[in-house]
Amino acid sequence: MTKPDWIAVDWGTTHARAWAMSGGDVLAEAPRGPGMGELARDAFEPALLAMIDGWDIAPATPVIACGMVGARQGWAEAGYRAVPATPLAAGMTRVACNDPRLDLRIVAGLSQAAPPDVMRGEETQIAGFLSLNADFDGAICLPGSHSKWVQISAGEVVSFRTMMTGELYAALSTHTVLRHSVGDGWDADAFAQAVSATLSRPEGLAATLFSIRASGLLGDQGPGQAAARLSGLLIGAELAAAKPYWLGLPVALIGDATLAGHYATALQTQGAHVIRTRAETLTLHGLTAAYRLMKG
Amino acid sequence: MTKPDWIAVDWGTTHARAWAMSGGDVLAEAPRGPGMGELARDAFEPALLAMIDGWDIAPATPVIACGMVGARQGWAEAGYRAVPATPLAAGMTRVACNDPRLDLRIVAGLSQAAPPDVMRGEETQIAGFLSLNADFDGAICLPGSHSKWVQISAGEVVSFRTMMTGELYAALSTHTVLRHSVGDGWDADAFAQAVSATLSRPEGLAATLFSIRASGLLGDQGPGQAAARLSGLLIGAELAAAKPYWLGLPVALIGDATLAGHYATALQTQGAHVIRTRAETLTLHGLTAAYRLMKG
Incomplete structure (x- = not known):
């Protein structure tokens, strides 16, 4: 029986x-459970217990959780730690559970005062990357729904x-007139030209979006x-905004393989030095x- | 009885x-009818007849229609005329009707080969503006879901x-995380600062959007x-892309009063010479x- x-x-x-x-070894992975978005506050503990049902859990077993579980709408708000900061800290938000076997701690997110910004969940991936690459100095890019660009030093x-x-x-291709134009498939040349267009003329973005629709009609x-x-x-607009992060610095890409591949292509065209990582285990x-850190 | x-x-x-x-006089306005988006091709004529029911219509009465009724998904496709061109032409797309009282013509849209672009409906508003301002040389801006910037000369x-x-x-405030932040109300200073931010640093747009969410959290x-x-x-991003249209030229604003007011404020801050119009009748x-034109 699995005894973590x-x-x-x-x-x-x-x-x-x-x-x-x-320790650092995986004994077993539980079946996937419901996301934070589906759960009321008092439904988190039962959902976790259902996932790990069948494991032999001793009293007060440490449970370390990260991600949106620590958001204001999550199990318990875990707050933010202000940068500059290490991605993780020994002190985490301790949450009382009804089941005495669970000693739950939730990892804090990171916040930045100016320009205002927050992250939650990515700090743990960054810590995972740094645990494998302790001497890394440069930028980490985590592409996705909300891409993060992170400057790492020491x-x-x-x-x-x-x-x-x-x-x-997603919003443009689903909820605007572009939904009539955008569909399955890919065109590497069209992608490269579009990246280059917004990178070289970021002020033109607003006008070029509708060109996609007009090109389809004409x-x-x-x-x-x-x-x-x-x-x-x-992505060109993202790279234009993120230029201070990737210009002249190595960029570690953490993300889904297909998407990270597009980012790598775009960045390499600009002469950036790109490091690909395996995101799954970070x-x-x-x-x-x-x-x-918690064990000290 | 109304006899047009x-x-x-x-x-x-x-x-x-x-x-x-x-002639140019309005005898009566019909009750509003359903939009193109709700109608199959063979439902347009019955919809029009229902709207004008009660009018005394002679055989072969000219009906001049503009807008999405002439789109591929409309009553009949009215095509596009390539710019440079007058906004209207005498030749229109004639559409056979079942009711012999209707002699229907649909106004063509305008198209541009490079950069690819199309308009449909706005050409008629532009013609209306020019019928009142025959000597206008400059830019016309029609703000809206799909804002149009139009260079007019001779x-x-x-x-x-x-x-x-x-x-x-609409897509960002309804279908992204910004829906948690954006709501009713207005702040003129925040608007002016945001316009100025993207106008002066258009490359930063991708990063500043999420700041709206982060500012709400922090x-x-x-x-x-x-x-x-x-x-x-x-709007700052739009003005950045449209700069060749408004820099050093008069800008006539045609649109909803509140929205056109925001555009006027933004443009005047940049020193542009703005002309407000009454959009309703154009x-x-x-x-x-x-x-x-059709009558010759």
Whole structure:
């Protein structure tokens, strides 16, 4: 029977994952559970217990959780730690559970006063990356719905910015006139040209978005070409805004392989030095780092 | 009983309007009808007949229609005329009707090959504006879901660009994380600062959007302040892209009074010479100009 020393939990908006751990080793992974977005406050503990049902859990077993579980709408608000800061700290938000077997701690997010910004969940991935690359100095880019650009120096998060690129793509391709143009498929040349267009003329973005629709009406642009152009325009705009992060510094890309591939292509075209990582296990490495900090 | 010489129809995506006309005079306005978006092809004629029911219509009465009624998904596709061109032409797309009283003509849209762009409906408003301001040389801005920027010289549309600012605002404030931040109210200072931020640093747009969310989480930004900031960032991006249109030229603003007021404020801050117009009647003036062109 699975008998963990501690339990690692990655609890995001859309789903939850939990691992039975012995030090840094994974004994078992639980079936996925419901995301923070689906749960009322008092439903988190039962949801976790259902996920780990069948494990042999000793009283007061440490449970380290990260992600939106610590948001204001989550299980318990875990607050933010202001940068510059290490991505993790020994002190975490301790949450009382009804089941005496669970000794729950939630990792804090990071905040920045000026320009105002927040992250929650990514700090654990960053800690995981740094646990494998202790001497890394440069930028970390976590592309996604809310892409994060993070400046790392001497093991600390110095500054960061969030770009809503993925959410912007979804909103534009689903809820605007561009939904008639954008579809399945991809066109690498159209993507590269679009990235280059917004990077070289970021002031033109507002006008170029509708060109995707007009090109479809006036010419023979296909749905995959339109998708690649929209993605390229928005990633180009992200790279324009993130230029202070990637210009002349190595960039570690942490994310879904296809998406990170597009970012790598775009960045390499600009001469940036890109490091690809395997994103899947970084959160678990980060949670392990948090557990070790807590043990002291 | 209302007995029109001809019938003017403004048929957009969301609703239709029709007027019984005698030359340039309005005899009566019909109750509003359903928009193009709600109608299958064979439902347009019955919808129009229902709107004008009760009018005394002679056989082969000219009906001049503009707007999305002439789109591919409309009553009949009216095509596009390539710029540079006058906003209207005598030749229109004639559509056979089942009712012999209706002699229907649909106004063509305008197209631009490079950069690719299209308009449909706005050409009639522009013609209406030029029928009242024959010597106007400069830019016309029609703010809205799809804002149009139009360069006018010697009575012709020389070039134009479409910016999806209104639709972008709606998509961002409804279908992204910004929906938690944006709400009712307004803040003129926040608007002005946001316009200035994207106008002076258009490359920063991607990063500043999420700041609206972060400011709400970290500080005391209210929903109206967030709305004004989002609007300001997007209108600033539009003005950045449209700079060749408004820099050093008079700008005639045609649109909803509140929205056009925000654009006027933003443009005047940049030293642009702004002319406000009454948008309500321009389409009708344009349809009258089309009728007169047709009569020769």
